[in-house]
Amino acid sequence: MGEESNISVLICRVLLPAGRDLLEAQGFELREGGLDVTAERLQELAPGCAAIVADPTVPIGPDLLDAAGEGLRVVANFAVGYDNVDLAACRERGVVVTNTPGVLTNATAEIALSLTVAAARRAREAEALLREGRWTGWDPGAMLGLELSGATFGVVGLGRIGRRYAELVRPLAGELLYAARSAKPDAERELDANHVGLDELLGRSDVVSLHAPGGEATRHLIGAGELARMQSHAVLVNTARGTLVDSGALATALEKGEIGAAGLDVYENEPGVPQELMDAPRCVLYPHIGSATHTSRDGMATLAARNAIAVLTGNGPLNPIS
């Protein structure tokens, strides 16, 4: 038991033991909303809390911040993305916001690689054929997909996860292109990657993988016009945020054969998945499992808790959002 026993922490939904145990060891009172928590329930739990542990499914805005009250010092997001947090509202109230960078980089890059291969090789259709008893035997002309060896890969957003994805596909790739707001000379040197504009990347890539953050600045970065620039055999992978892609335009592009295939882990209004994407051909859909490895989720829980503790014990946050 630590010395901070008067401090309350709101865990909006759940926190894995790797993080929960650290908070409990400080003697903090933990108020947990549970997986099905509602906005109303959060309002009831928030008053008097000094820290809020949130995740990407929980919008953190003025209402909840004000419900917590003036003693609130930190919002520790259990994610690297923070598009669920109203940063301006936190800033106005002097509340520090933190995230969990790095610990989920490998896991998310690996799920992007999985979606790349699954979409390129028509894994969804192939497995359905077999499971539904429609497979009549080896057929030289059936289930032909895109060969990735020698393919041109385009990475949109060469940050931590984009860079790791680029490292993973480098042994396969012919050309490696990336689009970013600023050039990354070390990546160009180490990965033989070329910095190009988004339009050029879309036109030249056989595989386009998105790794830029969510939020207004990247909303519908990929819409009907961008999809039309892609090659008709090209694969689009999105493990970043659903808001980066116009779902309706993507479904239409798949339907019309304007692009070859798509692999998605994230959606515009989760946990809703647009029916048009469910119905679209050549589309592999995962339920937002990018960071879902034991290593990654324990790392995220630990880091979220350590950030909350650092602020509440008067030390600087480990991973502040600037």
Ligand code: NAP
């Ligand atoms: P990061 O290191 O901050 O990388 C993001 C990169 O995006 C930055 O390097 C930034 O580079 C670039 N960028 C920003 N705006 C851009 C734009 N308009 N066009 C092109 N590039 C742009 O973040 P990360 O750790 O790699 O995470 C990336 C995102 O992945 C997170 O924000 C999160 O939403 C998502 N994510 C999803 C899952 C999942 O479960 N599916 C798990 C973890 C993370 P420049 O400033 O140089 O442009």
